[in-house]
């Protein structure tokens with residue numbers, strides 16, 4: 292069943308301060324915080340575009356939901372209850388900071404049908420959290436994750452590789468710590484430098500060097516594979532491609548690409564293809580075209596942006612590569628055979644690739 296979130300952006304509502312990298316008004320392309328009375332209209336409008344068979348959640352993003360004063364939180368949550376009661380919406384998710392939670396707040400959220408809490412952790416490395424002025428420690432962040440899980444919610448962890456003070460080792464340690472905390476889902480947002488933020492000033496003063504898109508793709512692909520190997524759902528890579536992000540001058544640097552998530556999945560497919568070639572159990576017959584078969588929905592991931600994967604692959608092959616897409620329920624697998632030798636087909640699933648052929 293397809294999952295849809297009905298996003299309700301509450302830009303910067305209840306933020307204790309403006310984080311150095313953040314401008315929710317650019318990210319969400321929304322300037323105004325909706326009132327609880329606006330919610331009926333927002334939800335009804337989005338709901339009318341979603342197929343009735345879909346699984347739907349209402350998602351409060353862009354601020355610190357759990358730090359909003361209780362009365363207003365209650366008004367927001369009450370405003371969406373009719374959709375839950377009628378079964379049009381399965382649940383509610385909220386995103387917040389890890390230092391804005393306590394057991395009584397969690398009990399309050401549960402009483403209104405909130406099922407998922409996403410924490411904007413960014414990093415589990417104290418040096419990065421300090422250099423990025425997040426205002427909490429890695430220990431505090433981990434304790435918040437544990438509290439969310441212990442209280443019966445699904446846990447989402449949002450990570451931001453490439454912040455000040457970050458490096459490959461620290462990103463790797465953050466990924467490991469995230470896996471240990473067993474979240475139900477993660478989002479990976481490689482750092483983007485937005486106009487008007489303190490990060491943009493730091494970059495202009497030469498105090499901060501952001502990741503390039505290429506570095507972000509490589510790093511995110513690595514994180515993605517490590518999470519996927521552990522069965523942790525990566526529900527987003529890269530910022531949502533909102534209208535304001537496209538406006539000239541809003542992005543000053545860093546890892547912004549309108550389809551970063553797709554580039555990351557393409558990078559994973561490329562690595563999986565190399566592993567398939569290495570693990571192919573039959574001898575390849577020289578001169579016979581190599582036949583790669585994938586779920587037809589995965590063709591663009593296999594081929595890569597502007598055929599990048601294919602171009603990188605071709606020189607490694609002794610014959611022409613032929614790509615075939617087929618209808619299939621499952622995705623993320625690649626099969627290899629050779630024309631005229633279709634009986635020597637070998638399929639490498641994503642889990643096999645991650646468990647057996649990737650370190």
Ligand code: SF4
Nearest residue numbers: 306309310313353354
């Ligand atoms: S990162 Fe979160 S807490 Fe910081 S300014 Fe943005 S929305 Fe507010």
